[in-house]
Amino acid sequence: MAGFHHVEVWVADLGEAAAPWGWLLTRVGFDLDAEWTGGQSWAAGGAYLTLTTSPNLTDAVHDRRRAGVNHLAFSAGSPSAIDAIMADAAVHGWSPLYQDRYPHAGGAAHYAGWLENAAGFKVELVADERVARS
Secondary structure: OOOOOEEEEEEOOHHHHHHHHHHHHHHOOOEEEEEEOOEEEEEEOOEEEEEEEOOOOOOOOOOOOOOOOOEEEEEOOOHHHHHHHHHHHHHHOEEEEOHHHOOOOOOOOOOEEEEEEOOOOEEEEEOOHHHHHO
16 A cells, blocks of 8 residues: 655754644644653554654754755645645744745646745645646
């Protein structure tokens, strides 16, 4: 069966990361599933995303442009749902990216929004293609 079982995102400071990530994950359909010292698990559709304090903070600056994962893309529902998330993002610790090309920075047939948090993590919010095309 194809699909992710889970994704683990290591953060420099869970205390700082929890509110912005929690807000975003809730908005795209995840529920807080578990918490422990230094970590949280968010579940949706049989998969989960874990936020965990990194054990290696010698170079605590995250740079999505280095080798590794550039961004996480979430199915975010209808174009209006993405518009609402994008409108609320700034007060929840996320800055919009590619605003001059929003919502089609990925091409004319791709309705999506891109955000980056203060730690430099980038996410993409993708509209359901069936809804975006209608």
